[in-house]
Amino acid sequence: MYIIKNSFRCIGRSLGRNILIGIIVFVIAVSACIGLSIRQAAQNTKEETMSGMNITATISFDRQSMMGELNGSEGGFDKEQFAERIGETNDLSFSEYEKYAKAESVEDFYYSMTASFNGNDDFSPVSTDTESETDSDSDNKRPNVNFGGGFGGFGGFGGLGGKQMNNGDFTVIGYSSDAAMTDFVRGTATITKGSVFEEGTKVYDCIISEELATYNDLGIGRAIKLTNPNDEDEEYTLYVVGIYKDSSSNDGFQRAPGSDPANKIYMSATALESIIAASEKVSTTVTDETTGREYETAVTSSFSPTYVFSDVESYNNFEEEARNLGLDDSYKISSQDVSNFENSLVPLNTLSTMAGWFLIVILVIGAVILIVLNIFNVRERKYEIGVLMAIGMKKINVAKQFLIEAFAITLVAVMLGVVIGGVSSVPVTNALLENQIASAQSESVKVEENFGRGERPNLPSGNFGGGSMTPPDNGNFKGIENMFGEKAANYVSEINSAMNFTVVLQMLGIAVLLTIVAGGVGVLFVMRYDPLKILANRD
Amino acid sequence: MSVLTLNNICFSYGKTPVLKDLSLDFEKGKMYCIMGKSGAGKTTLLSVLSGLASPDSGTILYNGKNIKKINKYNFRSKCIGVVFQSYNLITKFTALENVVLSMDIAKVKGIKKRERALEILSSVGLDSEEVNRRVLKLSGGQQQRVAIARALSHNPDIILADEPTGNLDGDTQNEIMQILRKLTQEGRCVILVSHSPQVASMCDQTYELVAQSKNK
Numbered sequence: 001m002y003i004i005k006n007s008f009r010c011i012g013r014s015l016g017r018n019i020l021i022g023i024i025v026f027v028i029a030v031s032a033c034i035g036l037s038i039r040q041a042a043q044n045t046k047e048e049t050m051s052g053m054n055i056t057a058t059i060s061f062d063r064q065s066m067m068g069e070l071n072g073s074e075g076g077f078d079k080e081q082f083a084e085r086i087g088e089t090n091d092l093s094f095s096e097y098e099k100y101a102k103a104e105s106v107e108d109f110y111y112s113m114t115a116s117f118n119g120n121d122d123f124s125p126v127s128t129d130t131e132s133e134t135d136s137d138s139d140n141k142r143p144n145v146n147f148g149g150g151f152g153g154f155g156g157f158g159g160l161g162g163k164q165m166n167n168g169d170f171t172v173i174g175y176s177s178d179a180a181m182t183d184f185v186r187g188t189a190t191i192t193k194g195s196v197f198e199e200g201t202k203v204y205d206c207i208i209s210e211e212l213a214t215y216n217d218l219g220i221g222r223a224i225k226l227t228n229p230n231d232e233d234e235e236y237t238l239y240v241v242g243i244y245k246d247s248s249s250n251d252g253f254q255r256a257p258g259s260d261p262a263n264k265i266y267m268s269a270t271a272l273e274s275i276i277a278a279s280e281k282v283s284t285t286v287t288d289e290t291t292g293r294e295y296e297t298a299v300t301s302s303f304s305p306t307y308v309f310s311d312v313e314s315y316n317n318f319e320e321e322a323r324n325l326g327l328d329d330s331y332k333i334s335s336q337d338v339s340n341f342e343n344s345l346v347p348l349n350t351l352s353t354m355a356g357w358f359l360i361v362i363l364v365i366g367a368v369i370l371i372v373l374n375i376f377n378v379r380e381r382k383y384e385i386g387v388l389m390a391i392g393m394k395k396i397n398v399a400k401q402f403l404i405e406a407f408a409i410t411l412v413a414v415m416l417g418v419v420i421g422g423v424s425s426v427p428v429t430n431a432l433l434e435n436q437i438a439s440a441q442s443e444s445v446k447v448e449e450n451f452g453r454g455e456r457p458n459l460p461s462g463n464f465g466g467g468s469m470t471p472p473d474n475g476n477f478k479g480i481e482n483m484f485g486e487k488a489a490n491y492v493s494e495i496n497s498a499m500n501f502t503v504v505l506q507m508l509g510i511a512v513l514l515t516i517v518a519g520g521v522g523v524l525f526v527m528r529y530d531p532l533k534i535l536a537n538r539d
Numbered sequence: 540m541s542v543l544t545l546n547n548i549c550f551s552y553g554k555t556p557v558l559k560d561l562s563l564d565f566e567k568g569k570m571y572c573i574m575g576k577s578g579a580g581k582t583t584l585l586s587v588l589s590g591l592a593s594p595d596s597g598t599i600l601y602n603g604k605n606i607k608k609i610n611k612y613n614f615r616s617k618c619i620g621v622v623f624q625s626y627n628l629i630t631k632f633t634a635l636e637n638v639v640l641s642m643d644i645a646k647v648k649g650i651k652k653r654e655r656a657l658e659i660l661s662s663v664g665l666d667s668e669e670v671n672r673r674v675l676k677l678s679g680g681q682q683q684r685v686a687i688a689r690a691l692s693h694n695p696d697i698i699l700a701d702e703p704t705g706n707l708d709g710d711t712q713n714e715i716m717q718i719l720r721k722l723t724q725e726g727r728c729v730i731l732v733s734h735s736p737q738v739a740s741m742c743d744q745t746y747e748l749v750a751q752s753k754n755k
Contacts, residue, residue, distance in 0.1 A: 002643035013631035387627045390591060391689070392616020393644045532591045535627060 003397055007404035018405075021373055022413040025514065028366035029417020030424070032510055035359035036503045037425035038432070042352035044500070046345060054107070055309045056182075057318065057335035059092065059100065059327065066330060092331065097305040103321035108308035110180040113272050115301040116168035116258055117226035117236070117265075125169035125257035126215045167258045168229040172265045174272030176200070180306060181266070183246060194220040194242035201268045204275070207242035211262035219243075226265075228279055230286075230297040236275050238267065276301050312338065347436040351429070363510065370518035374406065378522040385526055386534030399523040406519035407511070414511040421507075422499040541600075542567045542696050542728045543588065548597035550580070550587055557583045558594070563746060567696065570719060570729040572739040575748035581732040582624070584748065585701050588730065589621050590614045602696070616645040620690025622700035624732075626682045628674045634660060634685040635670045638692045645693035659688045663718050680711040687718060698722055698729045704738055716741050 011018050066085060071077045094111075101109035119125055175181050178199050183189035193213075197205035208218065218224065218240055228234035246261060257263050276299055283298030309315040319333050327333075378385070388398050543565040550558040557580040565571055575581050586592040587599070590611045599606045606614055615621075628637050638656035647655075660670045663684040674682055683703060690698050700719065704712040716738065719729050723743070731738060739745045 002640070006640065006643075009636065010631070384629055384631075387629060388644075389612075390589075390615065390621065390623070390627060391641055391644060392612050392614075394612045532586055535591075535623065 003401050004404055007401050007408060010401070011405055011408060017377065018409050021370070021377075022409050024366065024369055024373070025410050025413035026417050026420075028362055028514070029414040029507065029510070030421040031362045032359055032366075033418050033421025033499075033503065033507055034425045034428050035355040035362065036506050037421065037499055038355035038429050039352045039359075040500060040503050041425075041429055042345065042348045045348060049341065050312045053337065053341070055312060055315045055335055055337045057307050057309065057315055057333055057337075058305055059097065059307075059322070059331050059333055062330055062332040065332065091303075094303065096326075097303070100322045100325055100327060101305070101307060103318055103325060105309060105314035105317040105321055106307050107310045107314065108179065109305065110175070110177045110308075111269065111303060111305045112176065112180050113174040113269050113276070113301045113303055115172050115174075115272060115276060115299050116229055117170045117172055117299070118168045118229045118232070119170060120225055120227060120235075123216055123218075123224045123226075126209075126211050126260055126262040127169075127257040169257045170226060170263050170265055171258050172206075172226065172267060172272060174267050174269035176269040179308070180269075184244075189244050189246040191242045192245050194240070196244075196266075197241050197268050197271075199268070200270050202270050202274055204236065204238045204267065204271050205241040206238040206265050206267040207244050208240055208265055209262045210243055210245050212265075213240070213243045215262075224265075228297065228299050230295075230299070231282075231284075234279060234282060234297075234299075236278075238265070272301070275299065347433055347440055351432055351436050363513075367514060367517045370514055371521045374518045374522040375525065378402065378525040382529065382534055385529055386531040389529070389531035390535055395527055395529075399526045402522045402526060403515065403519040406522065407515040410511045410515045410518075414507055414514075418499075418504060418507050422503075425499060540567055541565065542602060543730075544600040544603075545588075546598045546600070548587060548594045548599065550583060550592065550594045558587070561597070565697070565728050565730060567728050568723055568726050569743040570723045570741070571731065572742035572745040573730065573732045573748060574734065574739055574745055576750075579748040579750055581748055582701055585621075585699050585730070585732050588697075589619055589699050616641075617693060618695055619697045619699055620693065620695040622683070622686045622690045622698065622703050624701040624705060626674075626686040628682060628685055628689070630675045631673065633671050633673050634665060634677065634681075634688070637674060637685055638688050641689045641692045647693050656688070656692060659691050660685070663688045663691075664714060680707050680715075683707060683711075683715060684718075687715070691722070696727060698727055700729065701732045702734070703731060704733065704735065712738075 067077070067082065070082050070085070097111065098109070100106075178196070179185065181189075181196070184191075184196065191207065192210060194207070196207055197203070206224070208224070213219065216224075220240060220243070222240045224238050224240060226236050226238060244266075279299040280296075283296045285294055286297055287294050307318065309318065315335055315338065322333060323329075385398055389395060541564050545561055545563040548558055548561040549556070561584070573581050573584060583592065587594050590606060601609065601614065601618055609618070628634075629640065632640065635653070635656055638660060639652050642652045642656065657667070657670060661667075665681060665684055665688070669677060669681060674685055677685065687698075687700070687703070690700070698719070703719065704715050707715060712735075719731070720741065723729050731742065733739060
């Protein structure tokens with residue numbers, strides 16, 4: 001007990017020197033606290049957001065992997081073998097997709113179907129190409145194998161094996177449930193007139209875009225007729241029950257009307273399946289005049305499954321479960337949500353890495369300064385140490401006294417550092433993050449300028465920065481839109497809290513570490529001292 | 540009764556012998572003076588007696604027990620009290636704190652240390668204002684008194700004092716000697732190292748060290 005009392009008395013009696021040591025430790029503590037807070041904020045943001053977000057994933061054909069395999073063979077890329085392998089690959093059936101949906105990790109499962117149809121004289125697609133309106137048939141009859149889904153970012157794989165999928169005037173998308181209509185769920189698309197068709201209905205109800213409605217002077221309750229691009233005699237009648245506006249859609253015209261978002265028609269997947277089934281019933285085999293290839297005239301469709309997971313862990317488990325259930329290696333499981341979110345964390349993660357290095361440098365420099373100061377301190381108090389030993393104080397107790405002194409000063413300075421560091425960590429982190437993002441953005445802008453695209457107000461979503469993910473607003477951070485004001489990459493631009501109990505514990509650990517490193521050197525000196533020599537030299 | 544006995548003590552600094560076959564006997568209630576010329580080994584002897592230096596050979600018995608079998612820190616903090624030539628006080632502490640610290644180190648229990656320290660300091664002639672002053676702000680004589688008070692604080696059997704009057708004026712010398720004399724009357728053994736014949740004359744027994752440790 002007297003050792004502690006003596007330590008505090010000594011601290012008080014050498015206030016100037018101890019304040020100097022305290023200031024150095026305080027500066028180290030503030031810097032370390034900010035560094036740790038940045039790292040913690042990055043970690044918290046990632047964990048909390050990941051745990052709070054529903055993750056959707058899809059299974060799609062892994063063309064890239066196959067091409068990689070073929071590219072590795074001797075003689076360069078083998079196009080013939082590639083075509084052969086593609087031909088051998090069987091499209092996954094709906095029942096297979098459903099089988100994987102029964103994996104334990106899957107919380108929900110829904111899907112969408114995409115098929116292409118032509119219009120007629122009364123119902124034509126929004127297009128600048130007047131020819132395509134009247135004679136789309138001849139232009140659009142070109143085989144098009146659709147990998148990975150070309151419509152609205154869906155990850156389906158279809159149109160293989162003897163069937164021909166023509167690009168029609170319209171893209172009809174059938175949804176298995178309301179949850180599958182992600183544009184409406186996220187609010188980028190909204191109904192302006194009427195309502196969305198009933199979930200799972202077999203009735204041929206559909207919703208069309210405002211542009212399409214205006215272009216064809218259509219309203220609620222009107223019937224529209226669509227024809228099979230492979231067989232103009234095959235006609236289907238749909239009823240408009242709603243008109244929607246898609247704020248994310250591009251106002252620019254597309255060369256192919258079927259690719260124009262304005263020409264998308266939404267309906268129930270059950271109803272679309274019934275159309276496909278009806279088409280297959282009347283399908284005939286014909287030969288393509290140009291290629292000489294035989295194909296079925298039935299309307300073809302691509303299928304896009306979506307698996308929903310409650311958290312990242314479930315998503316990570318899904319791959320193993322799906323493989324165990326028989327999913328072939330030529331198919332991959334991917335989640336745009338996860339990759340988009342990881343992209344959004346890039347500046348914060350970069351900052352976190354920099355903070356880690358900064359922390360190490362600060363601790364090393366700080367420790368060296370403290371060691372030097374402690375050596376000076378012990379040497380300066382050599383005589384006092386000699387006296388204490390001469391009157392019977394054990395070396396170990398003298399060492400303890402020096403350690404307690406070092407720890408007390410360090411602890412007080414670290415506590416102050418934690419308070420100041422904690423208060424300043426959020427604004428400092430946000431300022432650094434802002435710089436980081438500005439730097440990333442200016443880099444991107446520079447690249448655009450190199451391409452002569454200084455101003456690009458309508459960058460298609462997903463081309464730069466990976467997708468259109470909006471980080472969920474869970475109170476911990478908020479995103480900003482990226483360089484073109486588009487939905488390219490929503491970087492995490494602000495954190496609201498960085499300090500937590502973990503950081504406080506880490507700071508305490510740093511205090512102990514600094515005390516051991518700095519005080520330990522002092523202890524080594526004390527243990528080497530011989531009181532007789534010290535006092536003799538003094539005398 | 541012998542409180543401290545030296546049997547054939549030899550001590551050397553490297554190859555230079557300082558103490559050779561030195562045998563002495565110290566009793567309770569007596570004041571001893573160790574004299575000798577500079578370099579004769581007076582302070583070395585005091586270091587050996589206080590346990591700060593270990594003899595090359597020979598034995599030191601404290602109340603009949605070899606001090607090698609006693610923890611040297613315990614021996615220094617509990618059995619003896621040392622008054623160093625240059626006082627060796629903790630300069631950043633007050634007189635009172637120096638005395639209390641010594642009692643803390645000796646793990647003195649069962650008394651109110653602060654009161655006891657004040658009592659001792661008062662007995663060596665320091666007033667209440669002086670005891671709360673940092674020792675650096677005290678005069679040489681006052682520091683010497685603090686050093687004596689510190690040596691007495693844990694109630695040791697033996698007081699070792701190296702030139703306790705060396706830096707003091709005549710009147711103060713007499714006062715310090717009176718204090719030390721009083722300690723012998725309380726049953727303690729006081730061993731002084733001094734050059735002064737006047738100091739030696741006030742002691743019960745004088746040993747004179749000569750080079751190569753010829754004791755008298």
